[in-house]
Amino acid sequence: MAVPKVCGTETEYGVVLRGAVDANPVLASSVLINSYVEHRKVGWDFDDESPGRDARGYQREGSQPPEIETHLVNTVLTNGARYYVDHAHPEYSTPECVNALELVLADKAGERILARSMRAALRMLDPGQEVVVYKNNSDGKGNSYGCHENYLVDRQVPFASLVRHLLPWFVTRQVFTGAGKVGGEAGAAVEGFQLSQRADFFEEEVGLETTLKRPIVNTRDEPHGDPQQYRRLHVIVGDANLCEVATFLKIGTTAIVLAMIEDGFIDKDWSLAASVPALREVSHDPTCRATVELVDGGRMTAVELQWEFLRLANKYADETGLEGCGGDDIGMLVLERWEQVLAGLERDPSTLAGQLDWVTKLGVIDAYRERDQLAWGDPKLALLDLQYHDVRPHRSLYERLVQAGKVERLLDEDAVTRAMTEPPENTRAYFRGRCLERWADAVVAANWDSIILDVGSDPLRRVPMMEPLKGTREHVGRLFDECATPAELVERLGS
Amino acid sequence: MPERERKQKPAPKERTQEEAVETAEATKQGEKIKEELDDLLDEIDSVLESNAEDFVRSYVQKGGQ
Numbered sequence: 001m002a003v004p005k006v007c008g009t010e011t012e013y014g015v016v017l018r019g020a021v022d023a024n025p026v027l028a029s030s031v032l033i034n035s036y037v038e039h040r041k042v043g044w045d046f047d048d049e050s051p052g053r054d055a056r057g058y059q060r061e062g063s064q065p066p067e068i069e070t071h072l073v074n075t076v077l078t079n080g081a082r083y084y085v086d087h088a089h090p091e092y093s094t095p096e097c098v099n100a101l102e103l104v105l106a107d108k109a110g111e112r113i114l115a116r117s118m119r120a121a122l123r124m125l126d127p128g129q130e131v132v133v134y135k136n137n138s139d140g141k142g143n144s145y146g147c148h149e150n151y152l153v154d155r156q157v158p159f160a161s162l163v164r165h166l167l168p169w170f171v172t173r174q175v176f177t178g179a180g181k182v183g184g185e186a187g188a189a190v191e192g193f194q195l196s197q198r199a200d201f202f203e204e205e206v207g208l209e210t211t212l213k214r215p216i217v218n219t220r221d222e223p224h225g226d227p228q229q230y231r232r233l234h235v236i237v238g239d240a241n242l243c244e245v246a247t248f249l250k251i252g253t254t255a256i257v258l259a260m261i262e263d264g265f266i267d268k269d270w271s272l273a274a275s276v277p278a279l280r281e282v283s284h285d286p287t288c289r290a291t292v293e294l295v296d297g298g299r300m301t302a303v304e305l306q307w308e309f310l311r312l313a314n315k316y317a318d319e320t321g322l323e324g325c326g327g328d329d330i331g332m333l334v335l336e337r338w339e340q341v342l343a344g345l346e347r348d349p350s351t352l353a354g355q356l357d358w359v360t361k362l363g364v365i366d367a368y369r370e371r372d373q374l375a376w377g378d379p380k381l382a383l384l385d386l387q388y389h390d391v392r393p394h395r396s397l398y399e400r401l402v403q404a405g406k407v408e409r410l411l412d413e414d415a416v417t418r419a420m421t422e423p424p425e426n427t428r429a430y431f432r433g434r435c436l437e438r439w440a441d442a443v444v445a446a447n448w449d450s451i452i453l454d455v456g457s458d459p460l461r462r463v464p465m466m467e468p469l470k471g472t473r474e475h476v477g478r479l480f481d482e483c484a485t486p487a488e489l490v491e492r493l494g495s
Numbered sequence: 496m497p498e499r500e501r502k503q504k505p506a507p508k509e510r511t512q513e514e515a516v517e518t519a520e521a522t523k524q525g526e527k528i529k530e531e532l533d534d535l536l537d538e539i540d541s542v543l544e545s546n547a548e549d550f551v552r553s554y555v556q557k558g559g560q
Contacts, residue, residue: 012559025557088557140551145559210560236560364539367532383547384539386554395542404535 002259002324003230006096006152006427006468007251009107011240012089012145013114013391014134019126025088028131030073032090033083035120036113037075076446078421078437079109080429087211089145090114090133095429096448096468099326100252100334102424104244105411109419111135111242114391116420135240136389137197140382142185144201146210147240151255152468153231154262155223162233163206163217165261168270168294169254169309170216170237171278172302174199175288176341177250179239180358182365182376182385190284192376193365195358197239199283205275210236216275224448225466233258237279242389242398244410245355249341252334255325256313265316270305271295286362288345303345310338354407357398361388364397431463431471434480435489442486455487463493 017028074084080095092114094106114133121131138144153162174196184190185200194200207215220234221227235254241247260266272278273293281290282302291299300308314335316322322331344352352359365384374380388397401407423433428449435451436443444460445452451463465471476493483489544550 014554014556016554087559089559091559139554139556141555143556143558145556148560211558364535367536371533371536379547379551380543382551383544386551387543397539397542400539400542401535404531404538406535 002262002320003152003154004098004469005255005259005325006098007100007103007255008094008096008150009103009251010091010093010146010148010150011107011110011135012086012091012147014136014139014145014389015088015090016132016134017129018132019129026085029085029088029090031124032114032117032121032131032133033073033075033085035124036083036117038124039116039120040077076432076436076443077113078423078433078440079106079419080423080427080433080436081106081110081113082448083113087145090117095423095433096427097424097429098426098469099330100248100255101326101330101410102426103251104247105415105419106424107247108244108411108416111391112416112420115393118392132395133391134386134389135242135391136179136386137240138181138185138201140183140185140386144185144198144214146198146236147238149235149238149251149254151233151235151258152225153233153258155227155229155231157231157262159219159231161261161264162258164269164271165257165266166217167205167275168272168305169257170235171272171275171282171292172305172309173250173253174239174279174282175302175306175345176352176356177238177241177246178283178356178358179241179246179389180361180385182381184284188280188284193286193358193362194283195286196279196283198237199279202237202276202279216279225468230468239357240389241357242396243355243357243360243407245337245341245408246357248410249334249337252326252330253309253313253338256316256322256331256334257309259320259322259325260312260316263316263320265320266312268308269295270308273297286349286358288349303342306338306342310335310342313338354401357388360398360401360407361385364388364401425473425477427468428465428471430473431465431476434476435486438480439486439489453486453490455490456485457487461486461490463490 015025015028017023076082082093084091092110094103094110097103097106118131137146178195179197181194181197188200202214202216204213204215206217206219208219209215216237218234218236223230223232238250241250273295278292281292288303289301291301293299317331317335322328325331341352349359353363354360365381368374368384390396393399423429432446432451442454443451444454449465451465453461455461479489479492483492
């Protein structure tokens with residue numbers, strides 16, 4: 001039986017410390033996050049439309065970077081998100097969301113937090129130094145870092161069922177989730193452009209690894225919840241997206257597919273003959289016409305296989321409804337957009353500029369190729385590929401396109417700003433975020449499934465939060481208004 | 496269950512006439528897009544990192560997850 005698709009993303013950002021001779025990415029990431037935390041504590045104000053201006057509040061002595069205790073850089077924010085250093089990257093994990101649109105909002109708020117962190121970091125760094133982050137997945141030199149998705153799934157569903165349907169799903173959804181990439185990696189001969197930043201880095205179908213021999217379906221089993229009821233499906237194969245429509249579809253469609261798998265609704269086996277090569281084949285064809293081979297010997301294009309999933313999803317919506325996939329309203333929006341996008345990919349992918357990252361990016365790259373007569377190996381094209389993902393608003397090519405009216409937005413910017421500090425209301429993220437906002441000093445530790453509070457006397461109190469759908473505003477909102485102290489909160493929770 | 500309207504495909508004759516109109520409009524639209532594109536590239540030029548080769552070469556990341 002399909003469980004509500006509580007979901008979240010974890011994004012590792014590319015990071016560069018500019019203006020430093022020996023640039024240590026762990027240090028750069030630490031400065032970034034510590035600067036944001038300090039900024040939030042002190043409440044520095046930013047007159048932020050002059051980012052080139054040196055916003056120093058004080059003079060630093062000497063030329064050494066600040067001593068950062070890197071092992072401490074792991075913070076939880078008042079919006080319920082986790083912001084930390086992981087594998088030499090700043091990583092942002094959104095709070096738990098109940099539907100795809102809420103997750104688009106939470107993910108975009110994360111970008112704003114990274115942008116604000118960069119500005120705050122200018123105060124901590126020496127003149128001429130700057131931390132810059134990129135929301136992408138590849139450095140063009142064989143290294144990759146991920147944007148992972150997480151979905152709440154019924155533990156009773158055999159993992160083999162998930163694998164069987166998710167392999168063709170992840171291979172084919174690249175046609176709208178891909179963020180686009182110039183060239184290839186890991187020996188893949190790509191003359192030109194491919195759909196996904198991640199495809200070339202995947203070597204296995206199923207497995208536990210995340211940093212090498214990456215598997216299309218990851219088997220990490222860390223539910224952060226009741227392991228009898230729930231599985232947290234940890235998806236590592238996706239691209240980081242900037243286009244809100246792309247993120248919306250990536251999450252919304254995957255949630256529906258998972259619900260169908262849970263309910264045993266997928267009546268056909270679309271297993272591919274070889275999923276790892278197919279992942280690359282689909283990615284390496286921006287015309288979206290390449291066919292992949294199924295185990296039954298048949299061949300289909302990725303878009304054709306996507307139409308099969310959509311056909312089934314429409315039937316599922318009719319027969320079961322989409323309550324468990326974020327609600328019927330959001331579900332309908334997902335289905336409608338999915339259909340429009342597949343039709344666009346078949347007719348002429350360029351018509352989807354502003355909705356899909358790979359198409360939007362390719363449009364700019366093709367325009368430059370034509371105007372400046374550039375060959376695919378020209379570094380300018382690799383630069384365009386990279387700078388599309390620059391998270392500084394004044395440097396981001398994506399932001400330039402948004403300002404030029406070339407990108408379709410689903411979000412209201414005021415809502416994004418609020419989501420930087422306010423948690424979603426319908427998951428346990430609400431409880432976590434409100435505790436941090438109300439009684440930050442009393443929060444000794446905050447995890448996904450528990451919070452430890454110092455109530456002013458021994459012992460410390462551990463509040464379990466095993467159920468992702470409890471601790472919502474509806475459940476606990478009043479407690480935050482009515483309780484004057486954490487001790488009172490804990491007492492009320494216990495009763 | 497919510498009702499959904501399925502868009503009907505128009506009959507073949509209607510589609511030819513529609514296509515002719517669409518092609519003319521598409522050409523005009525295409526020229527407009529090209530002009531806007533040139534302006535857009537100028538804007539992007541102004542924010543692009545100055546030395547593409549150096550910048551791209553120096554962008555190296557540690558592998559993540």
